[in-house]
Amino acid sequence: MKRPLTITTKLTVVFVLFAAALLVGVGLLAYTSGRSALLATVSSNLSSIAIEKQAAIDTWTEEAKAHIAVIAASRHLQDYITTLLTATDPAKTRAIADRLLTDLRLWTGLNKHFRSFMLIEPESGRIIASTDPGNEGKFVEDRLYFISGRKSPYVQNPYYDIATQTPVMTGSTPVISADRRLLAVLAGHLNIDELDQIVARRTGLAVTDEAFLVNTSHLFVTQPRFVADSAILKRGIYSEAVKRGLAGNSGVLSADDYRGIPAITVYRWLPKRELCLIVKIDEAEALAPSRRFGWTILLFGGFLLLLASVIAFGLARTISRPLLALKEGAARFGRGERNLHLPVSSEDEIGQLTREFNTMAASLAEKEYTLRVHAEQLEQMVVSRTAELTRSEALLRESEQKFRSLIEDAPDAIYVHADYRYVYLNPAAVKLFGAASADQLIGSAILERYDPGLHEQIRERMRLLYEERRKSLASERFYHRLDGTTVPVEIRAVPIRYDGRNAALTFVRDITERRRAEQELKRAVTDLERSNRDLEQFAYVASHDLQEPLRMVSSYTELLARHYEGRLDEKARKFIDYARDGAVRMQALINDLLMYSRIGTRGRPPEAVDTHALLGEAHRNLAAQIEENRAIITNDGLPTVRADASQLVQVFQNLISNAIKYQGEGAPHIHVAAREDGQEWVFSVRDNGIGIEKQYAERVFVIFQRLHTRQEYPGTGIGLALCKRIVERHGGRIWFASEPGSGTTFFFTIPKYT
Numbered sequence: 001m002k003r004p005l006t007i008t009t010k011l012t013v014v015f016v017l018f019a020a021a022l023l024v025g026v027g028l029l030a031y032t033s034g035r036s037a038l039l040a041t042v043s044s045n046l047s048s049i050a051i052e053k054q055a056a057i058d059t060w061t062e063e064a065k066a067h068i069a070v071i072a073a074s075r076h077l078q079d080y081i082t083t084l085l086t087a088t089d090p091a092k093t094r095a096i097a098d099r100l101l102t103d104l105r106l107w108t109g110l111n112k113h114f115r116s117f118m119l120i121e122p123e124s125g126r127i128i129a130s131t132d133p134g135n136e137g138k139f140v141e142d143r144l145y146f147i148s149g150r151k152s153p154y155v156q157n158p159y160y161d162i163a164t165q166t167p168v169m170t171g172s173t174p175v176i177s178a179d180r181r182l183l184a185v186l187a188g189h190l191n192i193d194e195l196d197q198i199v200a201r202r203t204g205l206a207v208t209d210e211a212f213l214v215n216t217s218h219l220f221v222t223q224p225r226f227v228a229d230s231a232i233l234k235r236g237i238y239s240e241a242v243k244r245g246l247a248g249n250s251g252v253l254s255a256d257d258y259r260g261i262p263a264i265t266v267y268r269w270l271p272k273r274e275l276c277l278i279v280k281i282d283e284a285e286a287l288a289p290s291r292r293f294g295w296t297i298l299l300f301g302g303f304l305l306l307l308a309s310v311i312a313f314g315l316a317r318t319i320s321r322p323l324l325a326l327k328e329g330a331a332r333f334g335r336g337e338r339n340l341h342l343p344v345s346s347e348d349e350i351g352q353l354t355r356e357f358n359t360m361a362a363s364l365a366e367k368e369y370t371l372r373v374h375a376e377q378l379e380q381m382v383v384s385r386t387a388e389l390t391r392s393e394a395l396l397r398e399s400e401q402k403f404r405s406l407i408e409d410a411p412d413a414i415y416v417h418a419d420y421r422y423v424y425l426n427p428a429a430v431k432l433f434g435a436a437s438a439d440q441l442i443g444s445a446i447l448e449r450y451d452p453g454l455h456e457q458i459r460e461r462m463r464l465l466y467e468e469r470r471k472s473l474a475s476e477r478f479y480h481r482l483d484g485t486t487v488p489v490e491i492r493a494v495p496i497r498y499d500g501r502n503a504a505l506t507f508v509r510d511i512t513e514r515r516r517a518e519q520e521l522k523r524a525v526t527d528l529e530r531s532n533r534d535l536e537q538f539a540y541v542a543s544h545d546l547q548e549p550l551r552m553v554s555s556y557t558e559l560l561a562r563h564y565e566g567r568l569d570e571k572a573r574k575f576i577d578y579a580r581d582g583a584v585r586m587q588a589l590i591n592d593l594l595m596y597s598r599i600g601t602r603g604r605p606p607e608a609v610d611t612h613a614l615l616g617e618a619h620r621n622l623a624a625q626i627e628e629n630r631a632i633i634t635n636d637g638l639p640t641v642r643a644d645a646s647q648l649v650q651v652f653q654n655l656i657s658n659a660i661k662y663q664g665e666g667a668p669h670i671h672v673a674a675r676e677d678g679q680e681w682v683f684s685v686r687d688n689g690i691g692i693e694k695q696y697a698e699r700v701f702v703i704f705q706r707l708h709t710r711q712e713y714p715g716t717g718i719g720l721a722l723c724k725r726i727v728e729r730h731g732g733r734i735w736f737a738s739e740p741g742s743g744t745t746f747f748f749t750i751p752k753y754t
Helices: 007-072 075-086 090-105 144-149 192-200 230-234 240-246 288-334 349-408 427-433 452-467 512-541 544-563 570-601 611-621 623-629 645-661 719-729
Strands: 114-120 127-130 159-161 166-168 170-176 182-190 210-215 251-256 262-270 275-282 413-418 421-425 472-480 486-498 501-510 607-610 632-635 640-643 669-677 680-686 734-738 744-751
Touching: 007 114, 007 170, 007 182, 007 192, 007 210, 007 251, 007 262, 007 275, 007 288, 075 090, 075 127, 075 170, 075 182, 090 114, 090 127, 144 170, 144 182, 166 192, 166 230, 182 192, 192 210, 210 240, 240 251, 240 262, 240 275, 413 427, 413 486, 421 427, 427 501, 452 486, 452 501, 486 512, 607 611, 607 645, 611 623, 611 632, 611 640, 611 645, 623 645, 640 645, 640 744, 645 669, 645 680, 645 719, 645 744, 719 734, 719 744
Parallel strands: 632 669
Antiparallel strands: 114 127, 114 182, 159 166, 170 182, 210 275, 251 262, 262 275, 413 421, 413 501, 472 486, 486 501, 607 640, 669 680, 680 744, 734 744
8 A cells, every 4th residue: 555645745746846837837938939939030031032032033034025025126137037938939038047046046045044936927826937946837826925925025934845844934025027017926935944043042041941933733843952853843742832822822831841841931822923932941940949949948947946846845844743743633533532632832824723623622522422412313313204205206106107108108209308409209209200219319409300491480489388388289390300301290299397497298190191191182172173174175175076077077088189189280189188187187186185184084093103214115205206306315313203104204205295396406405304392303304495485484384375387396286285284183383494595494393292
């Protein structure tokens, strides 16, 4: 067993820890302040260098632009170009070009602004002369330096030249004759070494300082100081400072550089040149003075801590001696010496503590006897009260068990919520919400089970339950299950007390089947009423008395045409064709009308159908029309719905057929999609056809209503009316969105609970 620490040791440790904390706090403050000041100084110096280099780069670029403009303004050069462009003899042309290039080479070289020049035809972009013979004859009409150089002096930002495998900057300027004609475009590759010298010029800060440029492709434009191999220019750099700089930002960052070494980096975005300028120094070298200062603080603090330890030990001894005497007296009092009286050796706080101890000992001795008497009386009362509580707890457990059995076995969902969160759920509630157990829901927010738009209304109802103790009337809502589906429910709630706080006991009944039965009954009544009205109208028009005379007209017209074939003039034959065509169209109208009337009377009961398969069936039915018009039909993923399969095929078939029939100038392109919207699926059929004016939004769905003549587009005008009738039979709706000349999108809905 470890020996406990003495008071002297504890006091010494406390004093030493206090001194150590004070020294550490002061030392850290001094070190942090010094390090921050040093970091600010280094960052300021690097920023100044970056600004100076940016100004130098801009000056160098403007000098190059002015330089090439001066060369192009040379009258001697303009005369050469004029002669070169008008010469017809190839030998003479070559000689003039050589003299021109000889003059231009005077402006190129290691210590010049330019490495090479090119003379470019202003119309075709062909290089007609170049100090680099390999460039002659090439076309550069798409190069930015040619396009911009036709208008004014221009320097293109650095780009990577595939031929030379190096970064290149090209300056250009128009060559204007005395009569203000554009003779040519003079372009020159700048001496990129000068830019490298400007950027790489030593900052004078330290051994590890460095600067370089990076383009928007994350490639080095200038050679980094610590990598001698020029192949580094082909490698991408993705340090954090470069990423921020190429994002259009400027600032200071402490992070790893391209070598993986921690560095203090100033990154600066050069918008004119679309480059990132990096100026940095290794963090180890930049912050070396702060580390030396830290070691000095550490050594001096250690000496002060040792001195404080010696002083603390002496001070602790003067306090611990009287306390040890008081401790011994307390131990004797604990062993039963009730008449103990300790001597008072001083008048300080410890002496006062000794006097108080003597007073306390006398008082405790007197009260000990009184307490012993009361303890015996209390023991008798506890025994009696314990027996009474045992009987009450047994009755309470029995009552609670009966109530819990009723709740747990109830067929309806029952739960308790307090502070807007679930605190209890019976098995039926767990099943209703689709949870694995009640623990999955207890503690979660009750508002998560409602639509977001109802949260304020539901919160107010719960507040009335919690605070004003009002009973909640029965209401119907949609609950959101854990799997994302919704279920219609009927809810009743009453205020209760649960675990000592206001709560609500809620009864919930799943009314899915009731809702479905109500919807089916309502839809059946609506369909019956609509069907009766349509049948009454159709019975008048499409009766047997209309069909039979029409067949006779058609038959006798055909017989007349055959019997008098060759004996009738052109006008008579045309009249017979008109009569025959009218009979055929009348027959088609009656057949379409029959189909329209049978939608509600001969439709099948709704069943689960794969709309993707139905779309495929419609596609097969229209195969000849699709192939003839070279139509392209695409679709997204389509759902499974409850519907009459044959009628839904008819909807797809009519919409796709119309999209092909009313096509625009190009090949028809039709796309079919579906999306979930609350309690229904919204289908869309989009085409690139001629479109529909907005004023015909209702007319197109009216039976036999046409927007075009039969000579323009054949048909009876019943296709969209059939679609509307079928969709409405399924409890949905149909509409369209169109822009004349840009195509049309037809939308229709199918409820989830059809």
